[in-house]
Amino acid sequence: xxxxxxxxxxxxxxxxxxxxxxxxxxxxxxxxxxxxxxxxxxxxxxxxxxxxxxxxxxxxxxxxxxxxxxxxxxxxxxxxxxxxxxxxxxxxxxxxxxxxxxxxxxxxxxx
Amino acid sequence: xxxxxxxxxxxxxxxxxxxxxxxxxxxxxxxxxxxxxxxxxxxxxxxxxxxxxxxxxxxxxxxxxxxxxxxxxxxxxxxxxxxxxxxxxxxxxxxxxxxxxxxxxxxxxxxxx
Numbered sequence: 001x002x003x004x005x006x007x008x009x010x011x012x013x014x015x016x017x018x019x020x021x022x023x024x025x026x027x028x029x030x031x032x033x034x035x036x037x038x039x040x041x042x043x044x045x046x047x048x049x050x051x052x053x054x055x056x057x058x059x060x061x062x063x064x065x066x067x068x069x070x071x072x073x074x075x076x077x078x079x080x081x082x083x084x085x086x087x088x089x090x091x092x093x094x095x096x097x098x099x100x101x102x103x104x105x106x107x108x109x110x111x
Numbered sequence: 112x113x114x115x116x117x118x119x120x121x122x123x124x125x126x127x128x129x130x131x132x133x134x135x136x137x138x139x140x141x142x143x144x145x146x147x148x149x150x151x152x153x154x155x156x157x158x159x160x161x162x163x164x165x166x167x168x169x170x171x172x173x174x175x176x177x178x179x180x181x182x183x184x185x186x187x188x189x190x191x192x193x194x195x196x197x198x199x200x201x202x203x204x205x206x207x208x209x210x211x212x213x214x215x216x217x218x219x220x221x222x223x224x
């Protein structure tokens with residue numbers, strides 16, 4: 001079974017708009033990460049937020065984490081066609097660092 | 112290119128055949144992970160190695176699955192007597208000692224007919 005759930009399952013936006021997706025998880029975590037996957041390809045690491053952090057930025061990405069609600073959000077600002085991909089949140093809970101992924105949000109950015 | 116590589120990228124096999132996949136991690140990474148991803152789902156953890164030691168196996172990894180990492184370098188994942196339900200993308204990832212950020216390979220897409 002998977003740890004997290006992303007919401008929405010799919011998102012379609014116009015180029016230049018912001019995209020926001022949410023992730024909820026079930027058990028306590030050590031870190032939460034967001035990954036991007038282009039169609040049929042491997043995953044690319046985007047950003048990691050530790051359990052004691054509340055917000056993190058990287059370029060056009062902003063991630064928030066609310067451990068009391070067991071939820072995280074990923075905001076992509078000023079979206080581009082190249083941002084079209086599936087986005088997954090992944091959590092790890094301990095020393096083995098194995099990741100538990102959600103089912104992902106598919107983002108389509110229309111030119 | 113010093114990223115994680117996987118071979119083959121695609122494999123089509125008939126039910127009942129054995130298949131073996133290879134993963135070459137980033138050279139200085141001592142942790143190596145295998146995940147399986149089916150269509151429309153996120154990756155699911157299968158197993159992981161620290162150096163040559165296999166430290167954990169998921170319940171998803173039936174007796175037909177075996178993974179090795181001889182000498183702590185590349186890893187192989189073998190599936191014996193493949194079934195149609197084994198059709199999936201098999202992803203390999205590696206990380207350094209701290210293990211937080213995992214670097215994924217392009218995956219091997221298995222189709223069992």
